[in-house]
Structure formats: structure tokens, C-alpha cells
Amino acid sequence: MxxxxxxxxxxxxxxxxxxxxxxxxxxxxxxxxxxxxxxxxxxxxxxxxxxxxxxxxxxxxxxxxxxxxxxxxxxxxxxxxxxxxxxxxxxxxxxxxxxxxxxxxxxxxxxxxxxxxxxxxxxxxxxxxxxxxxxxxxxxxxxxxxxxxxxxxxxxxxxxxxxxxxxxxxxxxxxxxxxxxxxxxxxxxxxxxxxxxxxxxxxxxxxxxGGKSPVYIDETADLLVTARRILWAKFTNSGQTCVAPDYVLCTKETQENIIPFLKQILQEFYGGSPKDSNSFARIINERHFDRIIKLIDETKVVVGGISDRNEKYIAPTIMFNVTVDDKVMNEEIFGPVLPFITITDRNEAIKFINSRDKPLALYVFSNKEEVYNDFKNRTSSGSFCYNDLMVQLALECLPFGGVGESGLGxxxxxxxxxxxxxQRAILKGGFFADSLSSFRYPPYSDSNISRGLLATSEFKSCSIL
Missing domain, CATH: 3.40.605.10 (Aldehyde Dehydrogenase; Chain A, domain 1)
Known part of the structure; x- marks a missing residue:
């Protein structure tokens, strides 16, 4: 080496x-x-x-x-x-x-x-x-x-x-x-x-x-579009994406209202058997397969939950009514499992997000500008995406990186x-007009101090051409 x-x-x-x-x-x-x-x-x-x-x-x-x-x-x-x-x-x-x-x-x-x-x-x-x-x-x-x-x-x-x-x-x-x-x-x-x-x-x-990147859905969101975008982002590469949505926060009512759309979209994406679909990847190895399986609580599964260790296959899985004490909320999932946690309103969602490590990405689905501004101004994350997911990763005009536990740089x-x-600072001067900066040379005087303070203050003002 x-x-x-x-x-x-x-x-x-x-x-x-x-x-x-x-x-x-x-x-x-x-x-x-x-x-x-x-x-x-x-x-x-x-x-x-x-x-x-x-x-x-x-x-x-x-x-x-x-x-x-x-x-x-x-x-x-x-x-x-x-x-x-x-x-x-x-x-x-x-x-x-x-x-x-x-x-x-x-x-x-x-x-x-x-x-x-x-x-x-x-x-x-x-x-x-x-x-x-x-x-x-x-x-x-x-x-x-x-x-x-x-x-x-x-x-x-x-x-x-x-x-x-x-x-x-x-x-x-x-x-x-x-x-x-x-x-x-x-x-x-x-x-x-x-x-x-x-x-x-x-x-x-x-x-x-990485980290646990949250999604918040409010009652004004288009649930069909929201379901399609979330499931695309979550199950691409079988959930093994650093900016994939890790869990969803929404009210009990929104959770119930979105379930028909989630089932409809999964059928559209992968048919009746995702295992046979040529659009669904596998888990990288048996160790990660075993780790992900342990995160699934079968009593809370509403879609999926089927697996095959020999093929390192875990079906697209959705869990409802998950709590912070469940295993699936104690580590980054990095697999095809999507838990839903119910909250009462966006203030509770923001408080929940802010109580945890800063995520690599934060996703919000709503049709209210005040919701967008609230999450943008009151939370911190590597990136913030409103009414879409993962697209920020593909845009060269945007910086990509984490904050806190989700990364550095x-x-x-x-x-x-x-x-x-x-980024090297370069200053190029000449030998002329030395009298303009004579105040910096000893012997110092009160006049030197006044001129020096004025020059220091003015020299701080720079701008990119």
C-alpha cells in the first residue's frame, strides 16, 4: 500500500x-x-x-x-x-x-x-x-x-x-x-x-x-401520487439506498386512507409476485437479510412480510401502527420494509424528527405552503424534498451530503x-503607492490607530466578481 x-x-x-x-x-x-x-x-x-x-x-x-x-x-x-x-x-x-x-x-x-x-x-x-x-x-x-x-x-x-x-x-x-x-x-x-x-x-x-430519513404526509396530499413516489423511492434497489424513506409519519386517518393506494401501486410495480418481477432487486448478503428480517413485526404487517433466505429475497413490506420502541425504529432499515408511525399533527411530527439524529434526507408531502415552510425552517437534514423523494440526489446543481450523524461534507x-x-487565497500587490498604507508601520501613534481601524473595517468588505 x-x-x-x-x-x-x-x-x-x-x-x-x-x-x-x-x-x-x-x-x-x-x-x-x-x-x-x-x-x-x-x-x-x-x-x-x-x-x-x-x-x-x-x-x-x-x-x-x-x-x-x-x-x-x-x-x-x-x-x-x-x-x-x-x-x-x-x-x-x-x-x-x-x-x-x-x-x-x-x-x-x-x-x-x-x-x-x-x-x-x-x-x-x-x-x-x-x-x-x-x-x-x-x-x-x-x-x-x-x-x-x-x-x-x-x-x-x-x-x-x-x-x-x-x-x-x-x-x-x-x-x-x-x-x-x-x-x-x-x-x-x-x-x-x-x-x-x-x-x-x-x-x-x-x-x-446514512440514517433514518423520515417522510411526513398531511391530509392535503394527493395520496395516489404520494403512494407512487414513496414506494418507488423505498423499494428501488430493494430499499438499499441511503436516501430511501426509512419511516412515515402521518395521522391515523391518513394511514388508513393511503393503504388502498399502497396496495394498488405495489400491484402496478411488481405484479402479484414481486419475487418473480424483473424490477425488484435482492438483499446484498445473508447477514443483511437476517438483520432486516429481525426488524419485521408480523403482527403489524399490512402488506408483504414474505421472504426467502436462499434467494436473499424480502418482499416489499409495509407495517402500520409502529412505535418508537419497535426494533424497526432502532436502526437504519436499509431494506424493503416501510413502517408507519401515527402522530396527531405536524407539530408532533417535527418534534419527533428533531428528537432524533439529523437525517440524510427529509421528505414532506402536502399541498400547504405553510407546511413546507414549517418543515424547512424548523428541522435540519442533509437535504429536504417537498412532494417528491430521492430526486435531489440526481441534480448536479444541488450539494449532496449529510449533517451530524448522517455525514460530513x-x-x-x-x-x-x-x-x-x-481554496487558496491570493493577493497580488506592487511596490507603488506605499504611502497609502504607511499607517501600519512603526512608530505607532493615535493617528495610526484611527487609520488602521478604518482600513481594517473597510478591507473586510469583499465580493465575488
Missing amino acids: EDIVNTLRKSFNTDTTKSYEWRKTQLLAIEKLLDENKEQFVEALKLDLNKPNYETIVYEIGTVKSSINFCLNHLKTYIEPQKVKPIIQARAVYSTYVQYQPFGVCLIIGAWNYPIYLTLTPLIGAISSGNCAILKPSEMAPKIAELLENLFPKYLDTNFIRVVNGGVTETTQLLEQKFDHIFYTGNGTVGRIVMQAAAKHMTPVVLEC RYHGIYSFETFSH
């Missing part, structure tokens, strides 16, 4: 990665890799997760290509120093800029649930910012990890970008090395380990974790470029 890191650091010190041409070439190479090997990726994800072809092509490959295209359209602008202007008095003396500099050698630790998207999207940010990178795919999606390791040398410059596969041992060895930035996607337990390892070298980190679009760059 040390040799790999040292090789990449030597390569970074050649300044090759700082050129626009190198960054563009590598980004286009990733796009070509995805295009020319699409069927292999589809097959690998079928073996790892039984992921439907649509979800692989659209949600994995398609979103990565979209990120690349967005980045290429803006890259020339990103890499130029951004001019800022101080007050007019200082403008006569100084030119001021923000320069985005690459950190150096970055470590990207990917996740298994979207092993293409959650591994390559951070890499796009690292490359566009001019960094070298080591990619560590999740060993829990072994077919994709193996495919990435085999394909990368054929498309990308391995002097600057490497794939390292392995399990806990290899990841631990990587974390012992000195990196200039670490980007991790996964659970909070491992996130803390990553952060502790990074602290030894004062390495900046981004931790993209952000990426996507310009935010990826900022995350993988040091």
Missing part, C-alpha cells in the same frame, strides 16, 4: 494532473469505459444484487455519465482563479483571487449498494480537481469490484489512478497511509474509524453516511470540485 501511495505521489509532483487536458482525457476515459462495458456492468450487478437492468443503466451508469458531462461543461471555468474584489480603496493597490488547488493523493472508499455510482462519482470530483486517486470498491459487491480493477488499467492512467481491492485488512492498511484527502461512503461506525485514521495525518475527510457538481480542492 505504501508503494502504491508513493508512486501516485511522485506522479502528482510532476504537475501533470493540473492541466485541463489531462483532467478532460481521464473523464472521457471513464465515460468510454462505461459505454464499452455496459453489458458487463449489468451482468456484474445482476450477480451482486440481482439489480434490475433499468436501475443499473439509468441509476448507476447514466448518473455517472451525467456527472461527467456536467463537469466537462464547466471544467474550464472551475480551474481558473476566481477573482474577488475588495473595497474600491484597496482595489487600487491589490488584485485578489481564490485559486482552486488539488490536494494531492486522495483515497475514495466506495459503497456496495450503488457500487458504480457511489465509487465513480467521487472520482469525477477528484480528477476534475486535479488529484491522483486510489479507489477502494466495496468487497461486498465483489463482481463490480473485480470488474473495476480489471478495466481501469485499460482506460485510465494508472500512474495517477489505481483500484485496490480487498476487505477489512486491505482497507486498514490503506488507512494507515498518509493521504491528502479521504472520501468515504458507508455507515457511521466505519466512518468514525476513517475519521480517526485521518486525524493522525490531519487529513480532510468527507463522510457520506458534500459533493456533486461544483461542490465536488470544491470538496477535492484547497
Whole structure:
């Protein structure tokens, strides 16, 4: 591991990665890799997760290509120093800029649930910012990890970008090395380990974790549309999505009113037997299967509850009248189980949400502007989505990241470029007009103090051009 890191650091010190041409070439190479090997990726994800072809092509490959295209359209602008202007008095003396500099050698630790998207999207940010990178795919999606390791040398410059596969041992060895930035996607337990390892070298980190993302439905929501959107977001990838809705808060009346729509939509999505549908994925492994099964209270199941361990299949399952004491509310579900908790009104819902860890996403369905404003202003979450779910993840114009237990840092679009760059302050002056700042030189006097305070106050006023 040390040799790999040292090789990449030597390569970074050649300044090759700082050129626009190198960054563009590598980004286009990733796009070509995805295009020319699409069927292999589809097959690998079928073996790892039984992921439907649509979800692989659209949600994995398609979103990565979209990120690349967005980045290429803006890259020339990103890499130029951004001019800022101080007050007019200082403008006569100084030119001021923000320069985005690459950190150096970055470590990207990917996740298994979207092993293409959650591994390559951070890499796009690292490359566009001019960094070298080591990619560590999740060993829990072994077919994709193996495919990435085999394909990368054929498309990308391995002097600057490497794939390292392995399990806990290899990841631990990587974390012992000195990196200039670490980007991790996964659970909070491992996130803390990553952060502790990074602290030894004062390495900046981004931790993209998860949590229990709530949904609130009020009495004015269109329940048919609400049911369709919630069930799509919840059962895509068999619920193994970090921003999937984890539980629903609504009144007893709304809970009863929405059940016919939930049953109708599930029938439309997956037919009478979701197990036989080619649109429904499987659980990643037996350990997670066993964990999810233990969260299901059969006495509260109104839809689903059927499972098959041999196929790692758990049917889309909905539970009603769940309480905070139920097992399903004690951890992130990360599977195809959706519990409903009844509350009296939105104030109780907001109080409930605020009493728990800040979620990665918060979803609200209503037709009242006051409800939108109430949740927007009185809660905190990584993202907030009104009358839809998960779409915020696909928009490059929005930052994606958590807050508190749900994560640290952000990426996507310009935010990826900022995350993988040091924003260096640059002030350029000359030798003329030194008399304008003579008040800073000793010997000090009362006049010096007055002029110095005035200049300090005025110099604080800057704006982006």
C-alpha cells in the first residue's frame, strides 16, 4: 500500500494532473469505459444484487455519465482563479483571487449498494480537481469490484489512478497511509474509524453516511401520487439506498386512507409476485437479510412480510401502527420494509424528527405552503424534498451530503470540485503607492490607530466578481 501511495505521489509532483487536458482525457476515459462495458456492468450487478437492468443503466451508469458531462461543461471555468474584489480603496493597490488547488493523493472508499455510482462519482470530483486517486470498491459487491480493477488499467492512467481491492485488512492498511484527502461512503461506525485514521495525518475527510430519513404526509396530499413516489423511492434497489424513506409519519386517518393506494401501486410495480418481477432487486448478503428480517413485526404487517433466505429475497413490506420502541425504529432499515408511525399533527411530527439524529434526507408531502415552510425552517437534514423523494440526489446543481450523524461534507457538481480542492487565497500587490498604507508601520501613534481601524473595517468588505 505504501508503494502504491508513493508512486501516485511522485506522479502528482510532476504537475501533470493540473492541466485541463489531462483532467478532460481521464473523464472521457471513464465515460468510454462505461459505454464499452455496459453489458458487463449489468451482468456484474445482476450477480451482486440481482439489480434490475433499468436501475443499473439509468441509476448507476447514466448518473455517472451525467456527472461527467456536467463537469466537462464547466471544467474550464472551475480551474481558473476566481477573482474577488475588495473595497474600491484597496482595489487600487491589490488584485485578489481564490485559486482552486488539488490536494494531492486522495483515497475514495466506495459503497456496495450503488457500487458504480457511489465509487465513480467521487472520482469525477477528484480528477476534475486535479488529484491522483486510489479507489477502494466495496468487497461486498465483489463482481463490480473485480470488474473495476480489471478495466481501469485499460482506460485510465494508472500512474495517477489505481483500484485496490480487498476487505477489512486491505482497507486498514490503506488507512494507515498518509493521504491528502479521504472520501468515504458507508455507515457511521466505519466512518468514525476513517475519521480517526485521518486525524493522525490531519487529513480532510468527507463522510457520506446514512440514517433514518423520515417522510411526513398531511391530509392535503394527493395520496395516489404520494403512494407512487414513496414506494418507488423505498423499494428501488430493494430499499438499499441511503436516501430511501426509512419511516412515515402521518395521522391515523391518513394511514388508513393511503393503504388502498399502497396496495394498488405495489400491484402496478411488481405484479402479484414481486419475487418473480424483473424490477425488484435482492438483499446484498445473508447477514443483511437476517438483520432486516429481525426488524419485521408480523403482527403489524399490512402488506408483504414474505421472504426467502436462499434467494436473499424480502418482499416489499409495509407495517402500520409502529412505535418508537419497535426494533424497526432502532436502526437504519436499509431494506424493503416501510413502517408507519401515527402522530396527531405536524407539530408532533417535527418534534419527533428533531428528537432524533439529523437525517440524510427529509421528505414532506402536502399541498400547504405553510407546511413546507414549517418543515424547512424548523428541522435540519442533509437535504429536504417537498412532494417528491430521492430526486435531489440526481441534480448536479444541488450539494449532496449529510449533517451530524448522517455525514460530513458534500459533493456533486461544483461542490465536488470544491470538496477535492484547497481554496487558496491570493493577493497580488506592487511596490507603488506605499504611502497609502504607511499607517501600519512603526512608530505607532493615535493617528495610526484611527487609520488602521478604518482600513481594517473597510478591507473586510469583499465580493465575488
